[in-house]
Amino acid sequence: MSGDARRWLVDAVGRALAVRARVRQVRRFVADQPPAPSPAPPDGSRVRVGVVQLEAQLHDSALSYAEQMHAAVTTLARDGAQLVVFPEDTGSYPLFGLLPGLARLVGRGKPDEAGAAVESGEAPVLALMRVMTPTVRRVYQAVFAGLAKRMGIHILAGSTLAMDREGRVYKEAHLYDPSGQLILAQRKTHLFPTEVAWGMTPGDEIAVAHTPLACIAAPVCMDHTFWEPVRIAWLQGAEIIIDPAADPNRFSWGLQARGVWSRVQECPAYGVHAMMVGTLLGVTFGGRSGVYAPLVLTPRGDGVVAEASVADVPDLFCVDLDLDALRPLRQERLARLRPDLYGRYLPSLYDGASPRALQESER
Amino acid sequence: MDASRVAVALMRPSWCTTADVLEQVGLLAHRAADVGARLLVLSGGLGWWPVGYTLGLSEGAADPYPALARAASDAASPGEPWGDVGSRLLSGLVEIAAQRRLGLVAGGIPLPAEGGLGDACVVLSPQGALAGLQWQTHLSVAQSRLGLVAGDAIAPVDLGWCQVGCLPQDDLLFPEVARILCLQGAQVLVHPGTATADGRGALMGRLWRDVQGNQVYGLEAGYVGEGNDGAAVLGPCELTADGSGVLACVGGPEPAIAVADLPWERWRQVVADYPIHAYRNSALYQRYFPALYEDSRR
Numbered sequence: 001m002s003g004d005a006r007r008w009l010v011d012a013v014g015r016a017l018a019v020r021a022r023v024r025q026v027r028r029f030v031a032d033q034p035p036a037p038s039p040a041p042p043d044g045s046r047v048r049v050g051v052v053q054l055e056a057q058l059h060d061s062a063l064s065y066a067e068q069m070h071a072a073v074t075t076l077a078r079d080g081a082q083l084v085v086f087p088e089d090t091g092s093y094p095l096f097g098l099l100p101g102l103a104r105l106v107g108r109g110k111p112d113e114a115g116a117a118v119e120s121g122e123a124p125v126l127a128l129m130r131v132m133t134p135t136v137r138r139v140y141q142a143v144f145a146g147l148a149k150r151m152g153i154h155i156l157a158g159s160t161l162a163m164d165r166e167g168r169v170y171k172e173a174h175l176y177d178p179s180g181q182l183i184l185a186q187r188k189t190h191l192f193p194t195e196v197a198w199g200m201t202p203g204d205e206i207a208v209a210h211t212p213l214a215c216i217a218a219p220v221c222m223d224h225t226f227w228e229p230v231r232i233a234w235l236q237g238a239e240i241i242i243d244p245a246a247d248p249n250r251f252s253w254g255l256q257a258r259g260v261w262s263r264v265q266e267c268p269a270y271g272v273h274a275m276m277v278g279t280l281l282g283v284t285f286g287g288r289s290g291v292y293a294p295l296v297l298t299p300r301g302d303g304v305v306a307e308a309s310v311a312d313v314p315d316l317f318c319v320d321l322d323l324d325a326l327r328p329l330r331q332e333r334l335a336r337l338r339p340d341l342y343g344r345y346l347p348s349l350y351d352g353a354s355p356r357a358l359q360e361s362e363r
Numbered sequence: 364m365d366a367s368r369v370a371v372a373l374m375r376p377s378w379c380t381t382a383d384v385l386e387q388v389g390l391l392a393h394r395a396a397d398v399g400a401r402l403l404v405l406s407g408g409l410g411w412w413p414v415g416y417t418l419g420l421s422e423g424a425a426d427p428y429p430a431l432a433r434a435a436s437d438a439a440s441p442g443e444p445w446g447d448v449g450s451r452l453l454s455g456l457v458e459i460a461a462q463r464r465l466g467l468v469a470g471g472i473p474l475p476a477e478g479g480l481g482d483a484c485v486v487l488s489p490q491g492a493l494a495g496l497q498w499q500t501h502l503s504v505a506q507s508r509l510g511l512v513a514g515d516a517i518a519p520v521d522l523g524w525c526q527v528g529c530l531p532q533d534d535l536l537f538p539e540v541a542r543i544l545c546l547q548g549a550q551v552l553v554h555p556g557t558a559t560a561d562g563r564g565a566l567m568g569r570l571w572r573d574v575q576g577n578q579v580y581g582l583e584a585g586y587v588g589e590g591n592d593g594a595a596v597l598g599p600c601e602l603t604a605d606g607s608g609v610l611a612c613v614g615g616p617e618p619a620i621a622v623a624d625l626p627w628e629r630w631r632q633v634v635a636d637y638p639i640h641a642y643r644n645s646a647l648y649q650r651y652f653p654a655l656y657e658d659s660r661r
Binding site: 225226253254298336338339340346 | 500501502513515517533536537538539542543546547561562563564565567568571572575576600603605606607608637639642643644645646647648649650651652653655656657658659
């Protein structure tokens with residue numbers, strides 16, 4: 001197939017998907033929902049956070065997708081949540097079911113064929129993402145901007161896909177405020193090996209949102225394996241650091257604690273870890289969502305403020321965060337940083353530094 | 364490199380004489396040498412125990428710096444109490460290392476540094492030579508009140524069979540230190556700690572984080588306590604059957620050691636299977652560091 005023909009086919013599939021998604025119907029569905037009782041107004045001292053441990057489902061209609069998200073948001077909003085947090089991929093792969101025939105291909109264990117069907121090349125998954133991105137993004141924005149406005153709360157809606165003019169595909173987490181405005185779009189800056197293999201592109205910026213609730217950041221999943229992006233967010237003022245995650249492994253506390261749980265010990269802040277669970281497109285996701293804090297701020301001294309009642313299955317929970325208790329810790333740690341010292345080594349040591357540890361170990 | 368046997372110490376802190384400190388170290392070193400360990404990491408604060416003894420302190424050895432800071436502020440000449448205690452302790456440690464043919468790491472040794480007195484973590488070779496020294500770079504408020512000066516350099520120490528990166532005291536709280544050490548080649552991070560055995564969560568909140576974040580080994584010593592996690596040998600989670608990243612640990616009310624073999628071949632495989640350093644985003648870090656540190660203080 002020639003390049004022109006391929007582009008034509010991709011455009012045609014994209015247009016067909018947009019029609020199939022029926023975004024207007026989604027907007028109407030969201031607008032028709034009864035509002036939840038108004039959450040407590042922000043007072044700068046306490047924040048009530050709701051966490052969605054989301055069941056991964058492939059939706060063949062945008063409306064069924066909106067219904068699933070609405071159910072979670074409503075439950076948490078009725079429990080007083082001022083901020084609701086969804087996991088990574090909430091606004092991407094579940095909506096790939098809009099592509100006719102995808103579910104059948106996945107059922108046969110051949111998800112790559114879906115990409116190959118729309119564009120032959122070496123990265124069929126990336127081709128699939130390029131086709132799907134405009135549509136899933138529109139549905140995602142309609143659902144979460146609408147729900148945030150309808151319920152009068154902030155929603156960190158996990159992540160969706162983003163694509164630039166050159167066709168590079170990113171993962172991007174969105175934070176909506178109670179007026180439905182998008183106030184933070186955080187691209188994933190450290191890709192999981194599989195995402196690198198698929199040809200996705202990492203983001204190059206860490207942003208924070210100064211909201212009436214708190215200063216919020218949302219590096220995505222693998223970003224939390226590294227202290228650097230979280231330090232960057234924290235130095236910009238982040239007090240609530242969200243880790244929207246989708247981990248293709250069954251729950252293991254040790255592996256999971258390498259993420260935002262560890263990071264909030266280094267950067268005193270609250271960490272909110274929302275996990276995708278279940279099987280989607282042939283991949284099984286697992287984990288136990290949690291809200292974390294520096295050890296001294298937690299009742300058992302283990303860094304855990306609250307957790308999902310069980311791992312690897314869907315759950316919802318709410319918890320209050322005490323920002324007044326956090327702030328002295330933050331100031332104390334901030335005052336003890338040694339930029340004069342770090343500047344002598346970082347970032348120059350990163351240049352070309354594959355860790356020497358492996359080389360040294362060969363001696 | 365074959366598996367290397369290492370040990371970490373669980374010590375009982377007390378305001379005591381230098382001889383008493385060395386006696387406790389000697390007993391633990393004997394045990395470590397007996398089981399074939401090539402390196403023993405001792406608890407932190409050792410050098411300050413005799414200082415507290417000289418000052419006549421009776422309580423507070425389990426959290427030595429605040430107690431010492433209070434006492435020093437009351438003393439007529441605060442520079443006097445520690446005298447040459449650090450040097451004398453170091454001499455004793457050198458003797459034990461050579462006698463047992465055992466590498467030793469000891470933290471919390473007050474030694475003369477550029478600009479005053481520093482808190483040193485020393486690394487001794489099995490021949491009893493001073494292989495390296497790491498000054499603590501991030502002082503606590505209590506340490507600053509004691510008049511200590513912070514170190515200005517971070518570098519691993521070459522023990523021949525591995526590169527050791529020392530994280531004395533509160534340096535552990537700042538992930539920059541471990542990263543700088545590992546980017547310079549440290550394969551084993553050591554923390555001569557002063558924490559008591561206060562639960563798995565607390566253990567994971569200390570050196571464990573840096574071990575996982577840099578995919579290296581970690582040796583953390585501590586103080587006696589009620590729990591089981593006072594001192595531990597750590598590695599990437601994938602090295603352990605239960606996924607905990609804890610290769611060995613010890614706790615309880617009596618001085619003890621925990622011993623483990625560091626399986627280098629398996630470690631290499633773990634890193635090869637999931638090479639997190641290959642997924643760093645250096646361009647991102649270049650964009651923000653070091654300017655953002657300064658900006659955050661304005």
